[in-house]
Amino acid sequence: MGFVQKPILPSGYLESLKKSNKIPRRLNVSIHRRETLESSGNTCLTGNPIDDCWRCDPNWANNRQRLADCAIGFGKLAGGGKGGKIYVLGDPENKAVSNASYHLTNLLSEHPNMKVVVINEVDNFLFRPHLVLRAKYHARFPVLSLVRFRSVSKQWKSLIDSPEFINSYHICHTQPQHHLLVRYKLGPDQKYVWIADDDTFPQHKFSLTVPRSVNLLEQAEVLCSSHGLICFFGYRNELGFKKRSRAVIWNPSVRKCVDVIVPKVLYSPYGYTVVGFGVCPNTGDSKLVKVNNFRAQWSEDTDRYYNRWEVEVFTLSSRVWKRRDECLALLEYYKEDEIAVCGIWMMKDGVTRSFAKMFTVKVPGKTDRVSEFRKNGEGIRETEDGTKGSSRLEVYEPCSQHINDIGISGNSSSFAVTSYVETLLLFDRSDSVIRVAR
Template identity: 25%
Template sequence: MSDYLPPNLITAILCRLPVESLLRFRCVSKQWCSLISSPHLISTHLSHSGYPLLLLRHLSTRTKNQEHYSVYLDSLKTENFAPVKELNFPFKTRSGNQFRVVGFCNGLFCLSDDLFGYTYTIVLWNPAIRKSVTLPKPRVHFGPYGPYMFCLGFGFDRKNCDFKVVRIAYLQNKYGAYSVLPPEVEVYSLSSGLWRTVDSKDVRCKIIEYFYSSVYLNGAIHWICCVKNDDGEFTSSLLVFDLTDEKFSEMCLPRELVHVSPLDLSVSLCEGQISMFWYEKGRDNGESCDFCAVWVMNQYGEVESWTKKFVVVLEGGLSHAIGFRGNGEFLVEKFVGDLMSYDPERKEFKDLGIHGGKDSFFLSQYAESLVLLDGSSGAVSDPSVASDAEETDSGLSEGGLLQEWYCSALYAKVSLCD
């Protein structure tokens, strides 16, 4: 049939088909296999999405801490919350806990095994085609630099059609505080498969490692950052990294949140807009939060457009806010680990019947893609244990590294930015 259709029409049809169908259609002919695996079709396929889908990750404490990645239909009229697909998750962490989901973008997950210990396992994973890339070890690591704290960001460089991972590392000063500025910043590019050091001289703020959250929007990554003044008062804002020009800038928070501790803030997306969650009680003390206030930036980059949408008060306390569904409902994690849905208009809660480990929930819009199908940057099929090959730095045992890590996290919670 392809002999009777113009090549452009064939491409237009293929780029609108599900990934599962395209994988089968590679067997039609060598020509189709080459076309479907080509960078052009992979890129074009990214711009055509089907039904609105939502991805929810949680750690099931009832199945030996297994990570579950479930896909849900997310239309405005969808009332029930039943998965339409379960993704096969093939990785394991060294700690036996969960991966940090750094982000999801254009069909790719960025996962990091950094919640416990100095490991350097960062994985880009495409579940639709069951391929992944494990990133090489970055330049800044424990061996030559000693203790440090770091955060990650993940997104898509639209101008260069390239996925990038950003790693910001704060080194330890002579007093034991992770306050050396500017931080060491490296960027991994999927097209090259390498880390590069980038200029960070304009970064004069700090991101609280372990507790950080990040958002990719408008070709840039956003983290909550802060400066601690001489009088001990916080000045919080958003640190922004443009993935095309690879430069940093800052974005203001609502005036009511500027002097809130970064431990009581998280950043997310609400219908394609930057949103901030403010927890009334600090999560640093391990207690539940009394309420969560939700703010949304209606005009990107305009500080005056910040609007307080609503406040969530949950009897028994909540652990943290997770994000929005397409029907406007707001998902939160109850303090005991139950997933709850909140209707801001009716001010009603609904138990979704999903129980997860503490802070293990991750929510994002979901779309399949063919990224990594062309074998770029060392993609491997059917990844297994991602972190088994990790090496221990500087002769320290794994137990020693874990102890060092726990001390680092505790120090961050107590001193923050001192």
């Protein structure tokens, strides 16, 4: 990759390259060689797409210098092209190149006015003093960097805003950054805290602002997160309606949300409703599942009471609720040698008979519940802190059985913790309210 800001090319140099067409041909050969290596599993190890191509060339060092003379260089410490101010990735010597996305983020922070465009055909990059990015490498970049890149050119904005790019990023971004969202009450105030789920945990945390539509929900609860989207559920008192239930699907990484009005939600004494949320891993389509349990009724045929269930599924892409004629994880609490413990079970591959116990957590003191799990498997639980009506969050390490305080305290039974990853889903949508006709 090469990055250029207002380059001044040597007089006549670019024209001579265009006429000879020598370097583009040589580059295409290198690209073909590298892709052949990729197909056989023997890839270059530099980590830089264009640098990989040149390092497959026996004469890559000389070609690299010629590129620098053309104001498109490679080395992190390189001086740049003749008369051109450039920022380049990697290093100027025969060493491994550093992580590209890291330097790309630094680039825009140091040069916010840099003109950048995307070029899909790599063999044209010699004749355009702009950013070169092959589509197959876009999943390397974090979401926040991609959001910033939209502002630097129309071509880039059009690419990143496209549904095809968003869905491709959703599928290909196999190592997204992980975060935790903590929701709790401190006195009468509702609090939201973001925590980085990485090696700094739990030091790196700060207050988070949620959408206005979430703050307007009464008795709001965090349903869950799925593929980077977080779903809240509650109700709002609206003119002409006593209660109108809503689900708010929110992407905290790009600050986009969609409100979905949930029809026919049951309240006591008529029964109760359970709502679930998830995202299809293949299509990135959001789904809501609503389960209505109607009040028990007497059956003269069986001479006993029975419960009637009704299941409906809402798909965001179609905006339609469909009735279905049917839980991947199970949490159980019991006593083991008169010590309160919590067993963690998991269902594998959607097979209902595949529930297996993962591990058992011995919980000294009173634990209301295990709220969430970190990406490394550590459990986050809410525990009474000894003050009446007050609890704190702790993290449990199953191997060492150590318990550490996260440093967040609030009202008892008010904590909700959900983990999420960065994603571009919903980025192509404007904030809206979906009023679905059943």
